[in-house]
Amino acid sequence: MIGPMIAHVLQxxxxxxxxxxxGLVMWLSAAISKYLTIGRIHGSAIAIMLGxxxxxxxxxxxxxxxxxxxxxxxxxxxxxxxxxxRDFAIVATAFEVDVDKARNAGxxxxxxxxxxxxxxxxxxxxxxxxFGYRDAVSLTTIxxxxxxxxxxxxxxxxxxxxxxxxxxxxxxGVFKAVLVMIGTPLLARFVGLDNPRSAMVFGGLMGTxxxxxxxxxxxxxxxxxxxxLTATFHTGLGCxxxxxxxxxxxxxxxxx
Amino acid sequence: MTISGVALLAICTLLGAFLGDWLGxxxxxxxxxxxxxxxxxxxxxxxxxLARTKRLSSGLKFGVQFWGALYIPIVVAMAANQxxxxxxxxxxxxxxxxxxxVVVCFIAVAxxxxxxxxxxxxxxxxxxxxxxxxxxx
Numbered sequence: 001m002i003g004p005m006i007a008h009v010l011q012x013x014x015x016x017x018x019x020x021x022x023g024l025v026m027w028l029s030a031a032i033s034k035y036l037t038i039g040r041i042h043g044s045a046i047a048i049m050l051g052x053x054x055x056x057x058x059x060x061x062x063x064x065x066x067x068x069x070x071x072x073x074x075x076x077x078x079x080x081x082x083x084x085x086r087d088f089a090i091v092a093t094a095f096e097v098d099v100d101k102a103r104n105a106g107x108x109x110x111x112x113x114x115x116x117x118x119x120x121x122x123x124x125x126x127x128x129x130x131f132g133y134r135d136a137v138s139l140t141t142i143x144x145x146x147x148x149x150x151x152x153x154x155x156x157x158x159x160x161x162x163x164x165x166x167x168x169x170x171x172x173g174v175f176k177a178v179l180v181m182i183g184t185p186l187l188a189r190f191v192g193l194d195n196p197r198s199a200m201v202f203g204g205l206m207g208t209x210x211x212x213x214x215x216x217x218x219x220x221x222x223x224x225x226x227x228x229l230t231a232t233f234h235t236g237l238g239c240x241x242x243x244x245x246x247x248x249x250x251x252x253x254x255x256x
Numbered sequence: 257m258t259i260s261g262v263a264l265l266a267i268c269t270l271l272g273a274f275l276g277d278w279l280g281x282x283x284x285x286x287x288x289x290x291x292x293x294x295x296x297x298x299x300x301x302x303x304x305x306l307a308r309t310k311r312l313s314s315g316l317k318f319g320v321q322f323w324g325a326l327y328i329p330i331v332v333a334m335a336a337n338q339x340x341x342x343x344x345x346x347x348x349x350x351x352x353x354x355x356x357x358v359v360v361c362f363i364a365v366a367x368x369x370x371x372x373x374x375x376x377x378x379x380x381x382x383x384x385x386x387x388x389x390x391x392x393x
Contacts, residue, residue: 018333019329022329022332022333022336023329025332025336026328026329026332044328044332047328047329047332048328048331048332048335050332051331051332051333051334051335051336052335052336052338052340053340054336055335055336055337055338055339055340056340056341056344058336059339059340059341059342060341065339065342066337066338066339067336067337067338067339067340068336068337069336069337077333077336077337078337080329080330080333081330081331081332081333081334081335081336081337082334082337085330086330086331086334087269087272087273087291087292087295088265088266088269088323089323089324089326089327089330089331090292090296090327091265091268091269091272091292091295091296091299092265092299092320092321092322092323092324092327093296093324093327094295094296094297094299094300095265095299095300095303095317095320095321095324096321096324097296097300099300099304108368108372112364112365112368115364116361116364119357119360119361119364120357120360120361123353123356123357123360124353124357126356127349127352127353127356128349128353130352131346131347131349131352137287142349142353145353146353146354146357149331150331153331153334154292157288158276158287158288158289158290158291158292159287159288160286160287162339163337163338163339163342164338164339164340164342164343164345164346165343166338167335167338167339167340167342167343168343168346168349168350170334170335170338171340171343171350172349172350172353172354172357173354174335175350175351175354175355176354176357176358179354179355179358180358183358183362187362190362190366191362191365191366191369192365192366192369192370193365194377194378194379195375195376195377195378195381196378196381197369197372197375198365198368198369198372198375201365201368201369201372202365205361205364205365205368206358206361206365220378222378222382223378236293236296236297237293238293239290239292239293239296240290240292240293240294240296240297241290241293243276243287243288243289243290243291243292243293244279244289244290244293247285247287247289248283248285251285
C-alpha cells in the first residue's frame with residue numbers, strides 16, 4: 001500500500017523528483033570529491049560522470065534511448081535536463097561575465113581564447129574522423145565536446161545530432177576537464193605557470209572552468225582568479241562559434 | 257522584482273533561439289546557428305544597459321543568478337538523459353579526443369609563454385609588494 005503511494009507521488013511530481021534526485025547526486029559527488037580525491041577532482045566533474053554512468057544503467061535496464069528518463073519514476077530528469085531548461089540556465093551564467101575585467105586580460109588573453117576554441121575543436125574532429133564519423137553534424141558535435149562539456153551538447157542540440165553523439169561529446173569534455181585538473185600541477189613547471197599572464201593564457205587555452213580552477217588551485221592558489229578570468233569566456237565563445245562558423249567550415253569541407 | 261530577472265532571461269533566451277533559427281534558415285542549414293551564444297551576448301548587453309541606467313535591482317539579479325547557479329545540476333540531468341549505451345559502442349574515441357586536445361593545449365601554453373619573454377613571477381610580485389609596503393611604513 002505504502003509503496004505504490006510513494007511511487008504515485010514521485011511520478012505525479014516528476015520534475016520535483018528530478019530536483020531531489022539530482023540534488024542527491026550532487027551531494028554525493030561533493031562528498032566523493034572531498035574525501036576520495038582530496039578535492040583534486042572537482043565535484044561537478046564527478047557529478048556529470050555519475051550522470052553519464054546512471055544514464056548507462058537506465059539505458060541497460062529499460063533498453064530505451066533516453067537514459068534514466070526512461071524509468072517512469074525518473075521521467076522528470078528528461079524535463080530538467082531537456083533543451084529548454086538547459087539553454088535557460090547556460091544563458092544565465094553569462095550574467096556574471098565582467099566586461100571591464102575582460103579588458104584586463106587584453107590581447108594575449110583574447111588570442112589564447114581563440115586558439116583554445118579552435119585547437120581542441122580540430123583535434124576532436126580529427127579524432128572523430130579516425131573513428132569513422134563522416135557527417136558534419138556528428139563531427140562538429142564531437143569537436144565541440146573537446147572544447148568543453150557544455151559547448152558539446154549545446155552544439156549537438158542546435159544541430160540536431162543523435163543522443164549517442166551528444167553523450168560522446170559530453171564524456172569527451174568531462175574527461176578533458178579531469179585531465180586538466182590532474183595534469184596541471186604535474187606540468188606547471190614545464191609550461192611556465194608561475195605568473196598571472198601565463199595563468200590567463202592557460203585559462204583561455206584550456207577553457208573548462210572547473211578544470212582550470214581545480215588545476216590551478218592544486219598548483220598555486222594565487223593564480224586561480226587569473227585563469228578563471230579568461231576561462232569564463234570560453235563556454236560563451238564556444239557556444240557562439242561552434243554551431244555557427246565552425247559547423248559551416250566543417251560542412252563545407254566534408255559536405256552535409 | 258525577481259520575476260523581471262527571470263523574464264529578462266527568458267526573453268534573451270527566446271530571442272537567441274529565434275535569431276539562431278533565422279540565421280540557420282538564411283544560411284540554408286537545418287540548425288540553430290549560435291542561438292545560445294547570441295542570447296548570452298544579449299544578456300550581457302542588457303546587464304550593462306541596466307547598470308548604466310541604474311535599474312539593476314537586487315531582485316532582478318537574483319532572478320537571473322538563481323538559474324545560473326542551477327546550471328551544473330541541470331547539466332548533470334542532461335548527462336543522465338543521454339543514450340550512453342550506444343555511445344559506448346564508439347569505444348575509446350572519448351579517451352583519444354580528450355587526451356589529444358589536452359596535450360595540444362598544454363604545448364600551446366608552453367609555446368605562448370616562451371614566446372612572450374620573461375615576466376614577473378607570482379613570488380617576485382609578492383616580494384616586490386612586500387618591499388613597497390615596508391618602504392611606505
